[in-house]
Amino acid sequence: ALAAPALAQSQPEVTWQLSSGYPKLLDTIYGASETFADTVRELTDGKFDIKVFPAGEIVDTSDGLDAVQEGKIEIASTASNYFWEKDPAFAFGTGVPFGLNQRMMNSWLYEGGGLELLNGFYKKFNIIGFPSGNTGAQMGGWFRREINSLDDLQGLKFRIGGFGGTIIEKIGVQPVDLPPERIYGALENGTIDAAEFVGPYDDDRLGLNRVAKYYYYPGWWEGGVTLMNLVNLDKWNALPKSYQAAIRSASAQANATMIARYDSLNPPTLRQLVQFGTVLRPYSHDIMLACFNAAEETYKELASDNADFKALLDSYMSYRRDAYLWFQLSEYAQDAFLMLQQRAGRL
Amino acid sequence: ALAAPALAQSQPEVTWQLSSGYPKLLDTIYGASETFADTVRELTDGKFDIKVFPAGEIVDTSDGLDAVQEGKIEIASTASNYFWEKDPAFAFGTGVPFGLNQRMMNSWLYEGGGLELLNGFYKKFNIIGFPSGNTGAQMGGWFRREINSLDDLQGLKFRIGGFGGTIIEKIGVQPVDLPPERIYGALENGTIDAAEFVGPYDDDRLGLNRVAKYYYYPGWWEGGVTLMNLVNLDKWNALPKSYQAAIRSASAQANATMIARYDSLNPPTLRQLVQFGTVLRPYSHDIMLACFNAAEETYKELASDNADFKALLDSYMSYRRDAYLWFQLSEYAQDAFLMLQQRAGRL
Numbered sequence: 239a240l241a242a243p244a245l246a247q248s249q250p251e252v253t254w255q256l257s258s259g260y261p262k263l264l265d266t267i268y269g270a271s272e273t274f275a276d277t278v279r280e281l282t283d284g285k286f287d288i289k290v291f292p293a294g295e296i297v298d299t300s301d302g303l304d305a306v307q308e309g310k311i312e313i314a315s316t317a318s319n320y321f322w323e324k325d326p327a328f329a330f331g332t333g334v335p336f337g338l339n340q341r342m343m344n345s346w347l348y349e350g351g352g353l354e355l356l357n358g359f360y361k362k363f364n365i366i367g368f369p370s371g372n373t374g375a376q377m378g379g380w381f382r383r384e385i386n387s388l389d390d391l392q393g394l395k396f397r398i399g400g401f402g403g404t405i406i407e408k409i410g411v412q413p414v415d416l417p418p419e420r421i422y423g424a425l426e427n428g429t430i431d432a433a434e435f436v437g438p439y440d441d442d443r444l445g446l447n448r449v450a451k452y453y454y455y456p457g458w459w460e461g462g463v464t465l466m467n468l469v470n471l472d473k474w475n476a477l478p479k480s481y482q483a484a485i486r487s488a489s490a491q492a493n494a495t496m497i498a499r500y501d502s503l504n505p506p507t508l509r510q511l512v513q514f515g516t517v518l519r520p521y522s523h524d525i526m527l528a529c530f531n532a533a534e535e536t537y538k539e540l541a542s543d544n545a546d547f548k549a550l551l552d553s554y555m556s557y558r559r560d561a562y563l564w565f566q567l568s569e570y571a572q573d574a575f576l577m578l579q580q581r582a583g584r585l
Numbered sequence: 586a587l588a589a590p591a592l593a594q595s596q597p598e599v600t601w602q603l604s605s606g607y608p609k610l611l612d613t614i615y616g617a618s619e620t621f622a623d624t625v626r627e628l629t630d631g632k633f634d635i636k637v638f639p640a641g642e643i644v645d646t647s648d649g650l651d652a653v654q655e656g657k658i659e660i661a662s663t664a665s666n667y668f669w670e671k672d673p674a675f676a677f678g679t680g681v682p683f684g685l686n687q688r689m690m691n692s693w694l695y696e697g698g699g700l701e702l703l704n705g706f707y708k709k710f711n712i713i714g715f716p717s718g719n720t721g722a723q724m725g726g727w728f729r730r731e732i733n734s735l736d737d738l739q740g741l742k743f744r745i746g747g748f749g750g751t752i753i754e755k756i757g758v759q760p761v762d763l764p765p766e767r768i769y770g771a772l773e774n775g776t777i778d779a780a781e782f783v784g785p786y787d788d789d790r791l792g793l794n795r796v797a798k799y800y801y802y803p804g805w806w807e808g809g810v811t812l813m814n815l816v817n818l819d820k821w822n823a824l825p826k827s828y829q830a831a832i833r834s835a836s837a838q839a840n841a842t843m844i845a846r847y848d849s850l851n852p853p854t855l856r857q858l859v860q861f862g863t864v865l866r867p868y869s870h871d872i873m874l875a876c877f878n879a880a881e882e883t884y885k886e887l888a889s890d891n892a893d894f895k896a897l898l899d900s901y902m903s904y905r906r907d908a909y910l911w912f913q914l915s916e917y918a919q920d921a922f923l924m925l926q927q928r929a930g931r932l
Contacts, residue, residue: 344844509907
């Protein structure tokens with residue numbers, strides 16, 4: 239409401255600042271913010287100009303939420319779950335371990351009431367959020383030796399981002415938090431035993447394949463990671479309707495573009511990694527099940543004394559229940575059949 | 586180029602006509618065109634007004650392409666493969682049997698060069714296309730008796746849309762083309778033995794469960810059906826850049842919204858159908874394989890004397906090969922694990 243008078247004309251000149259939670263090195267995630275800002279400019283004849291900054295240049299990743307809340311910047315383009323220690327309900331803006339995949343996440347957010355519920359929560363922080371990207375299911379990390387059982391994981395020092403760490407700790411892993419640029423060195427010198435980051439394309443850029451041989455899947459703690467444009471609510475309210483529409487549409491377009499880029503870039507990188515010696519390994523079913531149980535337990539604990547977390551959990555998990563009923567029919571049957579043909583060299 | 590002088594101002598009043606290839610009854614598909622037009626209006630302060638008409642009101646579904654080409658309407662929002670008899674290359678705007686799933690299709694179109702290649706082909710018809718929706722993997726149809734083997738399919742009169750019919754004919758099925766409103770009656774009075782339409786939500790609206798008990802999956806001929814906004818190229822070229830951006834973004838948003846709607850609506854409908862007696866059955870592996878082989882044979886035949894078809898096929902199929910390599914890791918492992926938990930009643 240503050241800036242409303244200045245914006246009374248229908249196409250005023252507006253300049254905003256967006257801070258990405260990521261470095262330029264991650265051209266898929268950082269690049270989606272550039273796509274977003276470019277689209278907003280195109281939609282408004284260049285009148286609504288959103289300047290994009292990489293993490294750390296004007297705001298550090300960990301300060302993204304505060305900076306938007308206080309109006310220091312207008313948008314933080316980031317993972318909502320980075321702020322889960324402030325309130326675990328933030329996790330649902332990104333998705334939680336053993337949660338919704340990319341497509342289900344979009345469905346829940348756009349049509350299942352998820353985004354509405356989430357924005358009810360974000361409002362407490364003077365923020366409104368728009369899904370602005372998705373990495374898809376991430377990989378399960380790089381290990382220097384094979385992990386065949388739960389015993390092999392005991393005391394293992396594992397670099398893992400955010401919320402997943404609290405869950406994997408319950409089965410005996412020692413989670414370590416490290417920024418991307420320090421993962422390679424820590425894995426090389428043995429400060430950590432294993433590390434997860436994103437998927438083939440991003441992991442390859444960090445060179446992780448050169449310091450660990452075994453590449454595990456799935457990254458059950460990040461099965462459909464959503465990125466969000468977190469926008470200062472006062473600034474949002476002061477925008478002309480057409481500029482609000484531009485943010486909404488350009489965010490949706492960035493959301494679609496990011497996953498399309500990952501799905502284009504990951505397969506050839508995966509092929510190359512395997513060619514140069516990376517060995518792919520699935521987590522065993524008993525490891526998966528122990529982690530699943532630890533996750534369910536964690537959710538119950540958090541929901542017991544946090545009404546926002548509980549409301550989001552109930553909505554998200556009832557969506558998961560129905561979605562996995564539906565997806566096991568046509569989607570799964572068609573995919574599974576074609577994967578068999580792929581393995582048989584018939585595609 | 587024709588209309589350019591009139592549009593020299595940056596936000597001129599422009600009114601266009603869009604004819605959907607679908608009736609209002611299909612509120613998911615038809616509704617996505619309304620979402621699209623609403624978004625364009627919001628983005629342009631109401632100055633770019635696209636009027637949406639259901640199939641048949643100003644243009645019949647089968648005339649959509651001609652009507653756009655001749656400039657009678659500006660946009661046909663439809664399935665490109667309806668026009669495959671004019672040129673089979675049109676099939677790739679929708680996706681082909683045993684082809685890319687919803688997510689792969691978007692990736693191929695947006696980031697894999699697919700849309701560029703397709704628009705090179707559409708240009709011959711004075712058209713430019715924008716993906717504007719997706720139904721996801723469709724179901725494999727309603728049967729009055731169980732289909733356990735290829736023998737059970739011999740001579741069976743099966744209502745099936747478009748391109749899939751030419752393929753299923755090769756394994757002995759007799760394809761029948763019928764508009765949606767006539768399927769129920771034909772199945773009831775035995776004119777046809779079986780029928781496919783879309784998926785639980787749309788099929789339920791036609792009442793197909795009341796005249797056939799067995800509901801098969803997957804709909805391998807429509808594994809990631811894409812809808813397109815097919816736009817008259819002269820009219821497109823005459824638009825101000827910001828209106829072109831509005832069409833591009835609003836189409837992307839409609840594309841995301843349609844699949845989100847289907848994924849929200851299909852699961853509860855499926856649950857209800859099963860509750861009222863529908864029996865779910867997967868096609869057997871030998872039926873799937875025979876159809877797969879028939880499809881591959883068809884593609885080879887068509888590619889042998891059609892350069893556009895060949896160029897699109899090569900691009901699309903090399904994408905399929907890589908995508909199914911990648912998806913069998915994290916995406917598939919995570920989904921499969923959660924489906925097992927779903928079946929065990931643990932979600």
